[in-house]
Every structure is written in C-alpha cells, then in structure tokens.
Amino acid sequence: MSEKDQMSAKKELAIKNMRLAIILGLVAIGFYAVFIIFYW
Amino acid sequence: MSEAVLHDDHHDHKPYGIGRWLFSTNHKDIGTMYLVFALIMFFVGGAMSMVIRAELFQPGIQYVDPQFYNSMVTVHALVMIFGALMPAGVGLANWMIPMMIGAPDMALPRMNNMSFWILPFAFTLLLSTFFMQGGAPAGGWTMYPPLVLQLGDGFPYLVFAVHFLGISSIMGAINIIATVFNMRAPGMSFMRLPLFVWAWIITAFLLIAAMPVLAGGVTMLLTDKYFGTAFFDAAGGGDPVMFQHIFWFFGHPEVYILVLPSFGVISQIIPTFSRKPLFGYTSMVYATASIAFLSFFVWAHHMFTVGMPLTGELFFMYATMSIAVPTGVKIFNWMATMWKGSMTFETPMLFAIGVLFMFSIGGFSGLMMGITPVDFQYHDTYFIVAHFHYVIVPGIIFGIIGGIYFWLPKWTGNMYDEKLGKLHFWLSTVSVNVLFFPMHFIGLAGMPRRIPDYNVQFADWNTIISLGGFVFGLSQLILVWVVIKCVRGGEKATDQVWEGAHGLEWTLPSPPPFHTFTTPPEVTDATAHS
Numbered sequence: 001m002s003e004k005d006q007m008s009a010k011k012e013l014a015i016k017n018m019r020l021a022i023i024l025g026l027v028a029i030g031f032y033a034v035f036i037i038f039y040w
Numbered sequence: 041m042s043e044a045v046l047h048d049d050h051h052d053h054k055p056y057g058i059g060r061w062l063f064s065t066n067h068k069d070i071g072t073m074y075l076v077f078a079l080i081m082f083f084v085g086g087a088m089s090m091v092i093r094a095e096l097f098q099p100g101i102q103y104v105d106p107q108f109y110n111s112m113v114t115v116h117a118l119v120m121i122f123g124a125l126m127p128a129g130v131g132l133a134n135w136m137i138p139m140m141i142g143a144p145d146m147a148l149p150r151m152n153n154m155s156f157w158i159l160p161f162a163f164t165l166l167l168s169t170f171f172m173q174g175g176a177p178a179g180g181w182t183m184y185p186p187l188v189l190q191l192g193d194g195f196p197y198l199v200f201a202v203h204f205l206g207i208s209s210i211m212g213a214i215n216i217i218a219t220v221f222n223m224r225a226p227g228m229s230f231m232r233l234p235l236f237v238w239a240w241i242i243t244a245f246l247l248i249a250a251m252p253v254l255a256g257g258v259t260m261l262l263t264d265k266y267f268g269t270a271f272f273d274a275a276g277g278g279d280p281v282m283f284q285h286i287f288w289f290f291g292h293p294e295v296y297i298l299v300l301p302s303f304g305v306i307s308q309i310i311p312t313f314s315r316k317p318l319f320g321y322t323s324m325v326y327a328t329a330s331i332a333f334l335s336f337f338v339w340a341h342h343m344f345t346v347g348m349p350l351t352g353e354l355f356f357m358y359a360t361m362s363i364a365v366p367t368g369v370k371i372f373n374w375m376a377t378m379w380k381g382s383m384t385f386e387t388p389m390l391f392a393i394g395v396l397f398m399f400s401i402g403g404f405s406g407l408m409m410g411i412t413p414v415d416f417q418y419h420d421t422y423f424i425v426a427h428f429h430y431v432i433v434p435g436i437i438f439g440i441i442g443g444i445y446f447w448l449p450k451w452t453g454n455m456y457d458e459k460l461g462k463l464h465f466w467l468s469t470v471s472v473n474v475l476f477f478p479m480h481f482i483g484l485a486g487m488p489r490r491i492p493d494y495n496v497q498f499a500d501w502n503t504i505i506s507l508g509g510f511v512f513g514l515s516q517l518i519l520v521w522v523v524i525k526c527v528r529g530g531e532k533a534t535d536q537v538w539e540g541a542h543g544l545e546w547t548l549p550s551p552p553p554f555h556t557f558t559t560p561p562e563v564t565d566a567t568a569h570s
C-alpha cells in the first residue's frame with residue numbers, strides 16, 4: 001500500500017473510533033439528562 | 041483493516057521522565073498507572089478497615105468517636121469500590137485487551153490518558169473532605185437522603201467526586217468498546233475473543249447504562265440541598281425511597297461491573313493451568329450477557345423492607361433467584377474445564393480456585409437474602425456484610441490478584457517468587473475466612489451493620505473477626521513485596537510464560553516492547569484462544 005493509502009486508512013479508522021465514541025458518549029449523556037427530566 | 045494501516049515504525053522510542061506518565065497515551069503505561077493507583081487505594085481503604093476492626097475489637101467505644109467511625113465505614117467502601125476495584129479492572133483491560141486482540145493500542149489513547157488522570161483528582165476531592173467543617177461523608181456509601189444531606193461542607197465534594205468517577209469510567213468503557221469493535225486484528229472474530237475481552241465488553245455496556253443513573257441521582261441530591269428542589273424531600277412532595285430505587289438501579293449492575301472482569305480473568309487462568317480449552321465457550325459468553333441483562337431487574341432486593349407492594353416483592357425475589365441460573369452455568373463450565381485436565385497449582389490457579397469456592401459462598405448467601413420474607417431478618421445486619429465481602433474479597437479481589445500473578449511475568453519479563461505467592465494465597469485464604477465467615481453468625485444473631493459499639497453477646501466473634509482482619513491486611517503486604525521483587529529481577533520468563541497458555545498476548549516477548557502489533561497479526565483457529 002502506498003504512503004497515501006496508509007494515511008487515509010489510518011484517518012478512516014480514527015474517524016470510525018471517534019464516531020463510535022461520540023455516539024456512546026451521547027447515549028450516556030442522554031441517559032443522564034432524560035433521567036433527571038423524567039423525575040422533574 | 042489492512043496490514044499496512046497500523047504499520048508505523050517511527051514510534052519506537054519510549055518517552056522518558058515524568059512526562060512519560062503525565063502525557064502517556066500508551067496502553068501499557070496507562071494500564072500500569074491504573075494498577076498502581078488501585079494498589080495504593082487498596083491500602084488507603086484497607087487502613088480505614090483496620091480502624092473499623094480495631095474499634096470493633098471489643099464492645100464499647102475505644103479509639104474513635106462514632107461520627108469518625110461512620111466516616112471510616114463510608115469512605116472505606118467508596119475508596120475500595122471506585123478507587124481500588126474498578127481502576128484495577130480497567131488497568132488489566134488496558135494492559136491486556138490490545139495485546140489479546142492484536143491491536144497496537146487502545147482506540148482513543150488521549151481519552152485513555154484523561155480517564156486515568158481524572159481519578160487522582162476525584163479522590164483528592166473526596167479525601168479532602170476529612171479536613172472540612174462537618175467531616176467526611178458518614179451516611180454510608182449508599183448516600184441515602186435525608187441522612188446524607190446532613191453532611192457539612194464536604195457534601196458538594198462528595199457529589200462532584202462521584203460525578204468525576206462516573207465520567208472517568210464511562211470514558212474508559214467507551215474506549216474499551218471502540219477498541220474491541222474497531223481494532224481487532226484480521227481473523228479475530230467476536231467468537232474468537234478471549235473471555236476476558238468478552239467480560240470487559242459486557243462490563244463496558246453495563247457502565248454506560250448504569251453510571252449516568254448514579255450521576256443523575258447524586259445531581260438530584262445536590263439540587264435538593266442547594267437549589268430548592270424536592271426530589272427526595274417528602275415535605276416538598278418528593279420521596280426519599282425514590283433515591284433508593286435510583287441508587288440500586290445503578291447499584292446492582294455495579295456489583296456485576298465489579299465482578300465480571302474478575303470472572304474474565306479466571307476464565308483465562310483456569311484453562312491455562314488445566315491445560316484444556318475453556319469448556320463451553322459460547323455458553324460462557326451468553327451466560328455473561330444474561331447476567332448483565334438480568335442485573336437491571338433485581339435492584340429492589342436491596343430494599344425489601346421499605347414497604348413495597350407484594351407484587352413488587354415477589355417480582356424482585358424471582359428475578360433475583362433467576363440470576364443464579366447463568367451464574368451456575370459459569371461455575372459449572374469452570375469446573376468442567378478442570379475436569380480431567382492435567383492441572384497444576386501455581387499461584388494464579390490457586391487464586392482462581394479460591395474465587396470459585398468463595399464466590400459461591402457469597403452467591404449462596406445472596407440467594408438466601410433474595411428470599412423476601414427471610415431478608416426481613418437479614419437486612420441491615422452483619423449477615424449482609426458477610427455476603428458482600430465474600431463476593432467482593434475472595435470473589436473479586438482474589439480474581440484481580442490472580443490476574444496480577446498470571447500476567448506479571450508477561451509484564452515484567454521476570455517470574456515472580458512462587459514461594460511468596462503461595463504464602464500470600466494461603467495466608468489470605470485462611471484469614472479472609474476467619475474475617476468474614478463468623479459475620480454470618482453474628483448477623484443471624486442480630487448484630488446490626490454500621491455501628492461502632494455492640495452488645496456484649498457479640499464480643500467473642502468480633503475479637504476473632506478483628507484478628508482475622510489484621511492478618512488479612514498484613515498478608516497483602518506480601519503482594520507488594522512480590523511485585524517489587526519481580527519488577528527488579530528474577531528468573532527470566534519465556535514468551536509463553538505458562539506451558540498451557542494460548543493466545544496472541546503470549547506470542548509477544550516478555551516483557552512486550554513499548555509498541556506491539558503495529559503490524560496486525562493474522563488470527564486463525566489455531567492461534568485463537570478458544
């Protein structure tokens with residue numbers, strides 16, 4: 001694989017990781033917020 | 041993921057000095073920091089338990105005033121659960137998961153650094169409350185209102201410490217999920233993952249579901265105290281029992297968050313020293329997932345005595361009983377793994393077998409307390425203290441210690457001192473039973489938990505319990521000695537370390553280089569664990 005492909009594959013993986021992290025983070029924050037609002 | 045993606049050889053140098061640790065993004069260094077932090081907190085929490093046992097050595101008030109005694113009980117639990125057990129589990133995950141799945145590091149290394157460094161910060165907040173007006177938290181680790189609201193200046197520190205601990209463990213959990221989902225080496229399918237990794241994925245989902253609930257609960261405590269809300273204040277239309285529901289909706293999954301990594305560790309150890317593959321791999325995965333799922337439907341077994349409707353009591357009784365089924369599957373699978381294996385009994389195996397026997401003792405007392413009418417007698421007595429210490433100390437801590445002995449030669453490149461390891465195991469095992477078994481008796485006889493003084497009828501057993509406690513506490517110094525000795529030298533370990541060890545982590549040199557699997561390995565049936 002060329003240097004360029006390597007870089008883009010690396011970037012793709014980083015994006016994939018970040019996307020999953022953000023989704024899971026939002027799920028956690030969502031639980032927290034919905035929970036408090038629910039009992040308001 | 042192609043082979044070349046992770047190939048990266050300009051990163052071979054190790055950073056040095058304090059910066060190596062402060063700014064670390066390396067899963068091995070961060071794993072080490074988690075483990076060292078956990079060990080320190082184990083001794084901080086342990087020192088508090090020594091104060092408790094000294095005070096309870098005889099009836100009457102001897103050494104500390106009751107308020108401080110209550111702080112000891114409360115902070116001991118918080119430190120042990122959030123400072124020792126959880127970080128130790130995450131430390132093992134950090135070290136082992138990338139090496140087990142053939143990944144170069146955790147998926148989000150900078151977040152990994154942050155998850156760790158939040159911990160010392162949060163514990164500084166928590167422990168600083170000892171020096172404040174009104175003292176440290178003293179209303180129990182369960183933080184029930186209205187009692188907890190009587191805490192003085194330390195109260196917001198308690199709440200924010202819990203928030204930070206929650207944030208740290210959620211970030212850790214996200215990192216583990218992202219790592220296992222996105223970073224597995226080619227060929228490492230989910231059903232080829234070592235059970236330790238499986239245990240951790242499931243734990244990570246539990247963390248993401250449970251920690252926000254705790255954070256929400258303590259936020260509501262905070263607003264009740266300072267911002268005029270009345271979530272838990274009956275005078276304002278709230279309900280203090282509601283907090284108990286919220287707390288235990290977090291609290292019961294939390295106990296499985298603590299125990300599943302330990303189960304994962306012994307699922308690695310038992311096959312290794314039985315020289316057989318794990319019996320019932322698939323059923324093990326499903327049993328672990330079922331335990332995790334069911335753990336969200338049993339919370340009210342902690343509050344049978346609050347006056348729930350009968351249907352509620354029945355539901356939570358049966359739900360609690362049902363958890364015994366997948367747990368039984370796991371116990372039987374471990375036993376079947378040992379069956380007709382050519383077993384040897386090195387220290388990690390001894391600790392793993394200790395988990396099997398003594399976790400089961402705690403599991404059985406759990407079942408007893410799960411029977412609603414019976415729990416009316418046991419609730420808030422020493423019987424429950426006996427129960428959760430059996431599941432936590434020989435069930436969870438022994439698993440973690442077993443993992444430390446198991447992987448120490450891999451981490452350091454040196455074998456630990458087997459004689460000292462065995463001494464540590466036997467002293468711990470005898471003393472832990474002297475410490476916790478008689479608590480069943482005094483509990484059944486009616487001694488309440490969380491009190492600094494007691495009726496003279498309980499005096500003899502309490503003296504024996506305290507003696508067991510002191511021996512157990514001192515025995516743990518052997519672990520420190522073994523670890524230091526092993527880090528400094530000793531017989532060189534081979535790459536495989538243990539004759540029966542299989543899996544990617546054992547193909548790496550001992551100690552593994554700073555960066556591993558920068559080129560992902562190809563995993564086949566032959567090189568996979570199962």
Ligand code: HEM
Pocket residue numbers: 182295296298299341342343360361363364367402403405406407409410411415418419420424427428431432435
């Ligand atoms: C996974 C390992 C386990 C851990 C770490 C654990 C931990 C705990 C803890 C910390 C408490 C006390 C909470 C408090 O009031 O401060 C507790 C209580 C209880 N546990 Fe467990 N437990 C475990 C397994 C089980 C099992 C398997 C069962 C039943 C099948 C069970 C049933 C109970 C019940 C019914 C209580 C409430 C007792 C009462 O308040 O009267 N536990 N457990």
Ligand SMILES: [Cu+2]
Pocket residue numbers: 291292295338339341342
């Ligand atoms: Cu429970």
